[in-house]
Amino acid sequence: MTARPLHAGAPARETGTEPEARFLRACRGLPTDCTPVWFMRQAGRYLPEYRELRSRYSMLDLIRTPDLAAEVTLQPLRVFDFDAAIIFADILPPLIGMGLKLDFVKGEGPVIENPLSRALDIDLLATPPATETLAPTLAAIRLVATELAPRGIPVIGFAGAPFTLASYAIEGGGSKHYIKTKSLMYREPSAWRRLMVKLVTVQTDYLLAQAEAGAAALQVFDSWAGLALGREDYRRFVQPYNEMLFGALQRAGVPVINFSTGTAAYIDLVAASGGDVIGVDWRMPLAWYHERIGGAKPLQGNLDPVALLAPWRDLKFQVDAVLQSAQGVRGHIFNLGHGIFPDTPVDAVRRVVDYVHEQTAR
Amino acid sequence: MTARPLHAGAPARETGTEPEARFLRACRGLPTDCTPVWFMRQAGRYLPEYRELRSRYSMLDLIRTPDLAAEVTLQPLRVFDFDAAIIFADILPPLIGMGLKLDFVKGEGPVIENPLSRALDIDLLATPPATETLAPTLAAIRLVATELAPRGIPVIGFAGAPFTLASYAIEGGGSKHYIKTKSLMYREPSAWRRLMVKLVTVQTDYLLAQAEAGAAALQVFDSWAGLALGREDYRRFVQPYNEMLFGALQRAGVPVINFSTGTAAYIDLVAASGGDVIGVDWRMPLAWYHERIGGAKPLQGNLDPVALLAPWRDLKFQVDAVLQSAQGVRGHIFNLGHGIFPDTPVDAVRRVVDYVHEQTAR
Numbered sequence: 001m002t003a004r005p006l007h008a009g010a011p012a013r014e015t016g017t018e019p020e021a022r023f024l025r026a027c028r029g030l031p032t033d034c035t036p037v038w039f040m041r042q043a044g045r046y047l048p049e050y051r052e053l054r055s056r057y058s059m060l061d062l063i064r065t066p067d068l069a070a071e072v073t074l075q076p077l078r079v080f081d082f083d084a085a086i087i088f089a090d091i092l093p094p095l096i097g098m099g100l101k102l103d104f105v106k107g108e109g110p111v112i113e114n115p116l117s118r119a120l121d122i123d124l125l126a127t128p129p130a131t132e133t134l135a136p137t138l139a140a141i142r143l144v145a146t147e148l149a150p151r152g153i154p155v156i157g158f159a160g161a162p163f164t165l166a167s168y169a170i171e172g173g174g175s176k177h178y179i180k181t182k183s184l185m186y187r188e189p190s191a192w193r194r195l196m197v198k199l200v201t202v203q204t205d206y207l208l209a210q211a212e213a214g215a216a217a218l219q220v221f222d223s224w225a226g227l228a229l230g231r232e233d234y235r236r237f238v239q240p241y242n243e244m245l246f247g248a249l250q251r252a253g254v255p256v257i258n259f260s261t262g263t264a265a266y267i268d269l270v271a272a273s274g275g276d277v278i279g280v281d282w283r284m285p286l287a288w289y290h291e292r293i294g295g296a297k298p299l300q301g302n303l304d305p306v307a308l309l310a311p312w313r314d315l316k317f318q319v320d321a322v323l324q325s326a327q328g329v330r331g332h333i334f335n336l337g338h339g340i341f342p343d344t345p346v347d348a349v350r351r352v353v354d355y356v357h358e359q360t361a362r
Numbered sequence: 363m364t365a366r367p368l369h370a371g372a373p374a375r376e377t378g379t380e381p382e383a384r385f386l387r388a389c390r391g392l393p394t395d396c397t398p399v400w401f402m403r404q405a406g407r408y409l410p411e412y413r414e415l416r417s418r419y420s421m422l423d424l425i426r427t428p429d430l431a432a433e434v435t436l437q438p439l440r441v442f443d444f445d446a447a448i449i450f451a452d453i454l455p456p457l458i459g460m461g462l463k464l465d466f467v468k469g470e471g472p473v474i475e476n477p478l479s480r481a482l483d484i485d486l487l488a489t490p491p492a493t494e495t496l497a498p499t500l501a502a503i504r505l506v507a508t509e510l511a512p513r514g515i516p517v518i519g520f521a522g523a524p525f526t527l528a529s530y531a532i533e534g535g536g537s538k539h540y541i542k543t544k545s546l547m548y549r550e551p552s553a554w555r556r557l558m559v560k561l562v563t564v565q566t567d568y569l570l571a572q573a574e575a576g577a578a579a580l581q582v583f584d585s586w587a588g589l590a591l592g593r594e595d596y597r598r599f600v601q602p603y604n605e606m607l608f609g610a611l612q613r614a615g616v617p618v619i620n621f622s623t624g625t626a627a628y629i630d631l632v633a634a635s636g637g638d639v640i641g642v643d644w645r646m647p648l649a650w651y652h653e654r655i656g657g658a659k660p661l662q663g664n665l666d667p668v669a670l671l672a673p674w675r676d677l678k679f680q681v682d683a684v685l686q687s688a689q690g691v692r693g694h695i696f697n698l699g700h701g702i703f704p705d706t707p708v709d710a711v712r713r714v715v716d717y718v719h720e721q722t723a724r
Contacts, residue, residue: 179668186672230645230666265626265646283592284627304592306541310548
């Protein structure tokens with residue numbers, strides 16, 4: 001794997017009101033020279049240089065050391081022609097500042113030692129500012145933004161949506177059926193409201209601080225709401241808080257991407273809750289999402305990440321299907337429909353990124 | 363918990379062409395005196411009498427001993443006013459006859475010791491008749507059908523759909539992302555076709571044998587296709603085989619329920635692949651499914667099983683929402699949108715069954 005030149009052209013600074021970077025232009029629904037590309041979890045285990053660092057440092061150490069987090073963030077930008085970087089971090093660390101004991105256990109994923117089980121646990125959660133509890137991630141954003149400025153590549157900041165964080169905090173880790181979370185929602189609706197508002201408070205502050213540190217766009221991950229909840233529960237127990245969050249983020253002055261999975265059947269509600277760009281999963285074609293949303297917003301997505309494990313013939317078929325389906329969308333950012341898998345061949349990533357740029361060159 | 367009288371009225375035998383049992387009438391879209399009710403996994407761990415038996419016998423022992431399987435099947439019919447029994451079995455035993463080594467491991471669920479990993483493994487799979495390999499389940503159906511005949515309560519037979527079985531056989535157990543299954547689909551489409559056709563062969567034979575043994579209706583569980591696959595993959599890699607299966611099952615002469623989860627966004631394709639009744643999950647309202655399907659078929663569903671853990675006020679709210687949403691559906695069978703959870707209070711089940719009967723009495 002050798003370093004490749006990054007795409008030239010876009011100067012570092014925005015001139016006037018229209019952004020120059022391809023990715024940011026697409027976020028605003030403006031014409032671009034070709035479709036911008038980045039991949040969720042593009043800084044991750046499928047890269048040998050990431051695995052090398054990860055063998056020496058724990059997940060939380062990488063996140064909490066600005067130099068290391070910046071290095072990991074930049075790794076994929078050295079080998080692929082991605083149009084944006086996404087800061088290396090995780091959605092769960094904000095819970096640590098709130099009072100939860102989080103660890104990443106090998107083979108198990110994130111584990112919370114003291115999950116929320118009573119209303120009192122919720123009332124005792126702290127809501128400290130991100131500058132106190134998440135300073136290393138903010139510092140890493142500053143480092144990456146400075147490093148990438150000469151090349152005109154924006155860095156994306158991100159955070160978890162309130163439901164996704166709440167489900168981790170209540171279940172104590174990943175979950176299959178979200179029974180505890182939904183039971184709390186139904187049994188103690190007032191405690192649920194207090195929890196969601198606290199999470200909105202913390203996440204708003206964190207995302208605004210990321211924009212201030214140099215993030216040129218923000219992505220909110222509502223990874224689990226769609227797997228856990230049907231339409232009516234989403235409307236009752238999630239949408240009001242996502243509206244609060246996206247409303248508050250308008251102050252950031254940067255585009256906000258609203259990403260969720262498993263929400264195809266109620267993507268209209270998801271889009272109505274806010275965000276400038278709607279990030280969608282691979283379950284339905286982009287044109288389908290576009291139609292449900294009413295066609296007003298740029299879309300980000302939505303190659304099935306498993307397609308990257310397929311031989312080129314089938315992978316190309318699936319990339320073509322995404323591009324074809326995006327033709328009526330004003331502002332398309334090519335991405336996966338979920339995070340990249342660790343087994344993904346590096347060559348497949350390079351081939352897709354270059355292919356999308358070539359095929360969409362105008 | 364005391365035994366309650368089962369609802370009276372319907373005689374054991376069908377007279378003329380119209381079935382008498384409330385559940386079977388709804389399956390045919392015929393008027394009923396009230397909405398029939400049964401719950402997926404109604405014979406299971408939430409019942410103390412089941413846990414008592416299970417403490418003495420393994421899962422496979424219960425399934426393979428006709429007297430015990432019949433006893434477990436009948437347990438919920440003694441304490442609740444359910445309108446149908448479902449034979450106590452599991453979707454995976456047919457894989458044993460095909461050559462896979464299956465065990466149920468405590469805390470882990472089903473584990474297959476020798477999962478399919480190459481095309482050769484697929485070609486070596488056997489396709490024995492159900493009368494040879496699944497005789498105990500057929501015998502249990504005969505026992506239950508005889509026992510319930512005087513009360514006019516039908517027994518439902520069931521089996522897994524080809525994709526759901528294939529994913530277990532390839533992943534070796536449950537899965538989160540179905541990476542191996544999808545990789546095989548993409549990499550070896552011809553091996554995939556051979557596997558799916560073999561599964562259709564075995565499952566058709568098994569389901570027809572269940573009808574012959576006395577099952578008055580059949581349910582096909584495609585539990586995982588919707589979680590694993592987007593619309594296009596479903597259309598390419600699953601739908602043709604489900605069509606083969608449902609087409610062949612018309613010979614059974616009993617209604618067939620096509621149940622899946624996570625397929626809301628492409629329920630039109632699911633319904634088009636066959637079945638007399640479409641069983642839907644809890645993610646979207648029944649009226650939504652009804653509209654997408656084109657309104658031609660009876661629906662079964664779709665209370666979120668987690669709702670049974672909520673206090674009555676919220677549970678009633680959710681049951682009312684299901685009944686309200688079913689008003690335009692011709693032929694509604696009240697059920698959960700997925701299997702009942704082990705922590706479900708017995709009283710919540712009784713309350714919902716009786717409430718649905720009362721509220722819908724005509």
